[in-house]
Amino acid sequence: MEFKQVIGDRRSIRFFDPDREVPRDKIQKMLEAARLASCAVNAQWARAVVGFRDDLTEDQLNRLKTPVAGLNTEMAPVHIHWFLDAGVVQRNEGRPLKELVDVGALAPTHGWSHKFVDDFVYPQILKPMTMAENIYHRTAAFDVGVAVCQALLTGVDEGLGVGLVTLNGGVLKEVFGTPDDWIATSTLLVGYPAESADGGGQRPRPPFEEMYFLGKHGTPFPRDEKVVAELKAANMIQEQAKPNDPKRIAEIKALAEKYGLPM
Amino acid sequence: MTEEIIELRPMLEYESVRMWLDGLRQHWGGDPAADDPERLPILEAFCRHANVDPDGIIKGTTMVKDGENRIRIKGREKYAALIDEFQASVEGSRFKKAKWGNTVRSFLIHNGVLLAQGMER
Numbered sequence: 001m002e003f004k005q006v007i008g009d010r011r012s013i014r015f016f017d018p019d020r021e022v023p024r025d026k027i028q029k030m031l032e033a034a035r036l037a038s039c040a041v042n043a044q045w046a047r048a049v050v051g052f053r054d055d056l057t058e059d060q061l062n063r064l065k066t067p068v069a070g071l072n073t074e075m076a077p078v079h080i081h082w083f084l085d086a087g088v089v090q091r092n093e094g095r096p097l098k099e100l101v102d103v104g105a106l107a108p109t110h111g112w113s114h115k116f117v118d119d120f121v122y123p124q125i126l127k128p129m130t131m132a133e134n135i136y137h138r139t140a141a142f143d144v145g146v147a148v149c150q151a152l153l154t155g156v157d158e159g160l161g162v163g164l165v166t167l168n169g170g171v172l173k174e175v176f177g178t179p180d181d182w183i184a185t186s187t188l189l190v191g192y193p194a195e196s197a198d199g200g201g202q203r204p205r206p207p208f209e210e211m212y213f214l215g216k217h218g219t220p221f222p223r224d225e226k227v228v229a230e231l232k233a234a235n236m237i238q239e240q241a242k243p244n245d246p247k248r249i250a251e252i253k254a255l256a257e258k259y260g261l262p263m
Numbered sequence: 264m265t266e267e268i269i270e271l272r273p274m275l276e277y278e279s280v281r282m283w284l285d286g287l288r289q290h291w292g293g294d295p296a297a298d299d300p301e302r303l304p305i306l307e308a309f310c311r312h313a314n315v316d317p318d319g320i321i322k323g324t325t326m327v328k329d330g331e332n333r334i335r336i337k338g339r340e341k342y343a344a345l346i347d348e349f350q351a352s353v354e355g356s357r358f359k360k361a362k363w364g365n366t367v368r369s370f371l372i373h374n375g376v377l378l379a380q381g382m383e384r
Contacts, residue, residue, distance in 0.1 A: 018382060067377050074381050249291060259382040260361035262368035263291065 004236035006157045011199040013161030015255050016075040016191030026158045027078060027190065033154035037147035041126060042096035045140040046147035047083040049176045060175050069165035069187075071261070076163070076189035081172050082148050084140045087181035089130050094122030137183065144185050152188055161193035194255060200248035201241030269314050274303045277317040279374050286373030305366040312349045313342075317370070324376045334376055342371065343378055 001009070027050055034046055053061065053076065065073050073079065094117045097106065106112035130136050148164070155162040169184030178184075193199075205211075209220035231237045241248065256263050274280045275296075280303070287295035296303060310316055315323065324338040350364030371378045 065381075071381065244292070246292075253291070260358065260365065261382065262365035262372060262378075263287070 001157050002234065004231065004234040006153050008202070008234070008236040008238050009197065010153065010156045010162070011193075011197075011203070012163040013189070013191070013193045013195065013199070014072050014075075014163060015193065015195040015259075016072070016077065016161055016189065017194040018075045018077065018191070018259075020077070020192045022078045022160065022190055022192070026155070026160060027080070029158060030080070030151040030154045030188075030190070034147040034151040037143070037150045039143045039146070040139060041089075041121075042100050043089050043092070043140070043143070044096065045084045045086070045088055046144045047085045047178075047182055048151075049081045049083070049172075049178065051079040051081060051176070053077050053079060056175075063171050063175065064167055066165075066167055069167065072163060072165055072189055073167070073187075075194070075259070076191045078190040080151065080188040080190060081167070081176065082144055082185045082188065083172075083178060083182040084137065084144050084185050085179075085182055086130070086137065086140065087179070089126050089136075094118060094126060097121060141183075141185055148186060148188060155188075155190055159192075160190055161195075163189045165189060194259075196251060198238070199241070200245055200251070201239045202237070203241055266314060269310070269316060269319075271307060271310055271316055274307055274317065279317045279321045279370070280306065283317075283370045283373045287369070290373075301362075302366055305363050306370055308363075309346070309349050309367045312352070313345050320371070321374045321376070324371065325374075332375065339376060339378065342376075346378075 031048060031050075034048070037046070039045070053074075056064070061074065064079070065071075097112075097117045098114050100106040101112050101114060101117065129139070152162045152164070164186050167184070167187045172178065172184045172187075173182070208223045212221040213219055214221040228237060253263065255261070275284075283306075284295045306317060310320070313320070320342060324335055324342055326333050326335050346364050346367050349367065350360050353360045353363045368378045
């Protein structure tokens with residue numbers, strides 16, 4: 001699938017086909033994509049535990065289900081639980097940066113050398129940063145999000161439905177036995193959609209000009225309609241979902257009846 | 264001491280029932296009471312099962328704290344269990360049981376009390 005089409009087709013799926021198995025190779029492709037994501041100081045904070053729903057005991061599944069995400073979690077055959085490995089920077093002591101120096105990704109042209117990493121970057125920036133949890137966790141969580149996004153889009157490219165939810169970190173730690181310094185970030189639910197692929201249309205977003213600025217805050221980045229037309233032609237920008245769409249309402253009613261859900 | 268059995272007024276006299284039907288109408292369209300004539304009798308049957316009126320259910324699952332509406336966790340758990348019990352007590356197919364339970368869940372959902380149920384498979 002074309003990249004822009006993948007972005008355009010992505011929806012947060014909430015009705016998964018609970019009985020259609022997801023091939024393991026598709027999950028691996030999603031993880032491979034996450035591994036290649038951009039990451040500050042090449043730290044690689046992202047970790048994941050893949051849980052196949054049907055491998056969980058009933059008690060484990062019930063404990064994972066939160067009031068808001070319980071139904072989605074029950075319907076999705078695969079759950080990819082993403083964590084932030086907070087200990088990775090101190091364990092590696094700057095080694096991933098030196099690997100970047102060795103392969104020429106970081107070069108002396110930009111001031112990089114092994115000695116710079118050993119004498120300055122690790123002891124004076126990275127290590128102290130790990131002590132300031134507020135800043136450190138925010139930085140690391142952002143990069144985990146970038147990795148998760150790559151996995152998520154790869155799932156769409158593989159014809160799967162995906163949706164992010166937040167489960168209880170303490171329960172995840174207990175159920176999956178993760179190390180103490182792993183912090184739960186989000187769970188990516190994966191399966192084949194039981195709802196229509198377009199989910200009633202792209203979901204509402206604030207106007208472009210209210211979100212992005214040019215030069216300084218308050219000056220909207222001008223939205224060129226020719227670019228919009230180009231992206232529509234590439235199916236990245238698709239028809240937006242409409243309130244009270246009879247087709248979508250009928251679809252949800254049918255899904256509610258099929259799976260015995262309240263209306 | 265035995266619990267006094269509650270006397271119920273016609274369902275539409277309760278504010279929470281009107282709120283429920285308004286929510287259904289706004290979300291799904293149509294006339295909720297006429298489109299599914301079982302809705303109100305099912306809620307009434309649940310009220311008799313739990314010995315509480317509809318407004319009492321909402322009072323038992325919500326509260327106002329610091330000027331904001333909140334869900335009572337224990338109340339929510341209590342009614343989730345009561346609905347499960349009510350659903351199990353219904354005679355008939357599992358779809359009928361699910362419909363009866365989900366009708367009561369719908370009443371709570373449209374009154375702002377999150378009560379998601381799992382699938383019936």
